[in-house]
Amino acid sequence: MSDTSPAPEAPTIDEASIDAAIDAALAAIAAAPDTAALKRVRIEHVGDASVLTSAHRAIKDLPKEQKATAGKLVGQGKGRVQKALAARQEELAAAEEEAALAAETVDVTLPTDLRPRGATHPLTTLTDRINDFFVGIGWEIAEGPEIESSWLNFDALNADPEHPSRSLQDTLYVAPEGSGMLLRTQTSPVQIRAMIERGAPLYVACPGTVYRADEIDATHSPMFHQVEGLAIDKDLTMAHLVGTLDAFAAHLFGGAPITRLRPNHFPFTEPSAEMDFRCFRCEARLGLDHDADPDCRVCGGTGWIEMGGCGMVHPNVLRAAGVDPEQYQGFAFGLGIERLLMLRNGVADMRDMVEGDVRFSQHYGTEI
Known part of the structure; x- marks a missing residue:
């Protein structure tokens, strides 16, 4: 087909x-x-x-x-x-x-910053603010070496020879072995030096770097910062201590803080206490008749924030520094500056403070 x-x-x-x-x-x-x-x-x-x-x-x-x-x-x-x-x-x-x-035209006649702009580290800013408070109430700022003798770091502070803080698990000793030298675990040795050098009466705040044998994590670091205060005079009492710390808390956190003392034990103070203040983030800040927020990350739902250790200076510490405990009394306290920064500014991880990222510091650049 x-x-x-x-x-x-x-x-x-x-x-x-x-x-x-x-x-x-x-x-x-x-x-x-x-x-x-x-x-x-x-x-x-x-x-x-x-x-x-x-x-x-x-x-x-x-x-x-x-x-x-x-x-x-x-x-x-x-x-x-x-x-x-x-x-x-x-x-x-x-x-x-x-x-x-x-x-994209650039006016080349305008002044310019040829180097990237940095920022003061927030720990430095907070330390300056702390120093300003103590200078403002008539205290002096005292400093001392970061490598100290065991006598100044422990013995003069009434620590027993077998006190666990002396062990290698807590303290970083300086070679050679048996030298008796260590990286200070607290700024309390500065208080001993101040009493020996200046005598009494004495009002000093001692900010500085301290060292512990800790692993770094969100809440711990082998190197951190403290501020300790020491007042030596006639007729000082725990009431003067409470008033000083109340004023300090108001300076840092604002308002009229509610504080409390919990009995504790420290070798260098007697009596000794932990000072807490009412949480400034949740409903607890409104007063003792208000319940804390159970989900508050600052106080953990307890309504209270631990501020630090304090107490009346032990007579043995006064004697070690050449001060007559029959004539003078004193109070002392110690606070962690990193902890204060974490509470005051909501920093969740201590590692952010030491990683060296300038953006972390720039966030605080407008504080006045």
Whole structure:
């Protein structure tokens, strides 16, 4: 059976359609507002699916006598479009470059900071604030060496020879073994030095770096900072101690803090106590008749925050420093500055304080 289907018609290229495609392309090119829009125009009018490209592919299927005329028509039209595209691309690119240069213009005559701006570490800022308080109430700021003798760090502070704080698990000793020298575990040796050098009466605050044999984690560090206070005078009592710490808490945290003393034991004070103050974050801050927030992260739902150890200076400590305990009495206290920063500013992890990221310090740069 023979195939009687009609033969396919030879393709034709309509001159009017080509002219219309060229006019549409030239109009779109002229209207393109930027190079991104011009790229879309290029795809639409000379891309694989465009009228001109489809006509160009169809030339090979035309009768031989029509190919030259059609090729000239399509080729010249596509050339006009490509030429218009190139001219518009150059025009738009130049305009965009000029706009970018204008937007990024730098006035080189203005003064500038050639070095990246740093920031005071928040522990330094807080220590300065603490020092300002004690200087403001008439105390002196005392400092001492960070490498101390065992006598100043333990014996003069009435610590027993077998006291666990003397062990290698707590204290970092300095070579050679048996030298009796160590990295101070507290700033209390500065108090002993102050009493020996200045005698009584005496009012000193002793901020500084101390060392313990601890692993660093969110709440511990082998190197941290303390401030200790010592007042030696006639007729001092626990009431003077409480008043001083109440004023100190108000200076750091604001308001009128509610405090309490819990009995404790420290070798260098008698009587000794832990001082707590009412949480300043949750409802507990409103008074003793208000319950703490059980979900409060600052006080752990107890309503109280531990501030530090304190008490009346033990007579043995006064004698070791050459002060007559029959004539003078005194009180002392010790506070961790990192802990104060964590409570006061909501720092959750102590490691943030020692990693050296300047962004951590810059966060506190506006404090006054």
